[in-house]
Amino acid sequence: MKSLLKILRDFPAYLWSGWGAIASVFIFIAAWDVGNQVYGDLILPSPLETFQTLAQLFKESEFVENLMITLRRAMIGFSISLVAGTALGLLAGFFVTASMVSRPIVTILMGMPPIAWIVLAMIWFGMGDATVEFTVVVASLPIVFVGALQGTRTLEDKFDEMADIFKVPPVMKLFDIYLPHIFSYVFPAWVAALGMAWKIVVMAELLATSDGLGAALALARSQLDTASALAIVVAMVGLLMVAEYIFLEPIKREVEKWRD
């Protein structure tokens, strides 16, 4: 609660520090406009046209529906990864054998290209929600798992010993010693997993479904509607940036403030 208030209090100062970031986004848009002038509207529509198309898209109920479908799929997949990945990671971290056994499996899971999972999922689950959600889980769960595992494996005995001297009760040990340390590993993993989930969901949709942003992207491609395709990409990137910079980054700064 105290940290939440602190995050809100620091928020204006944090936003003010964003001018540099905004400036660099504008440089990027300027470069994009140069690209448009060199290659023409079909290859690379101008930023203005793209943003106009985007505004137009938001007025259409079909696009908003697709956006919601994609958001829902990403959130379901991400939530499963978050809960299961954290729980399994903590569990594995507390047992030396479990963490030794899980390491290579995680390496296999992380090394497997998501596109391979999509193909397999299409065979297993057909075309639809399950395929997309499965792929999202499979791609983002290992990230969360590794974060939780490392957080638990790196707990230090010396703090445990110090707490034992003061006869610290187990619940207080959990909240004052174990969780702050573990959280500082798990939280960045959650953020990384969210980014992964968002990327994978669109890719899976493009190949495996007839609705959602990915499918809309596929449609725009088949109609050679470059402006719409770019507008969808801008919407996707924009949403991720809002999530990351407005919500996650301030929290991350607060929970990691004590770190070196």
Add this chain to the structure above:
Amino acid sequence: MARLKVEEINFSFGYDTILEDISFEVNEGEVVSLVGPSGGGKTTLLRLCAELLDRQEGKIENSFKTQAVAFQDPRLLPWKNVIDNISFGLKAMGVSSHEREERAKEIALKFDLEENDFDKFPKELSGGMSQRVSFARALVTKPDLLFLDEPFSALDIGLKRELQDHVMELIENKEITIFFITHDIMEAIRLSDKILLLAPDPGRIVKIYDFDVPQAQRDDEYVYSQTAKLLSDREIIETFELEFR
């Protein structure tokens, strides 16, 4: 009267015998130092006494109600600020948050920490400041028995003296009993009623030195002359492998 009584302790890690036949007593109000070369089992003995390690053989009787340890490294929780670190032991005892803060602030000021340091995290503190916070954390709980595991060894002489003075104050008022581990003989002479000499491989107590002059009356001259005397003692020379050329 409360006491810590250690009887015929043996301890080994695997085939390595760390401690052999250790017996001694620390009575209420006493300062007992354990002196010996590094790697001789001093910390192991302290951890046994503080019940951080399970006993293997022998008996340890500890009738002190509360205890605290000041470690060689400060062991501050990196995610807690100075005040929350100091009041950590109080929190474990169930003291209310308001009282915790008050007592922590009081002792922090006494230990020469400044008010604008109170919200700092350990990463922002210097080594000396961290050690002060660690000391404050141990003492704020008003322990009956205090274990000191070379807490002064990484400090400069000024700070060392300052923290020792805080300990001296408690000793003079007979508020505390201390079991003190050090490899610094001069430090031990300044503070102790009794010095146990621990010889290594395996760790065993080879000699006990008593000091009758009250700590407050021990001036530098006394400390230097006693140190010189001890350093010429045969057991000390053999234990620390001192060779005078």
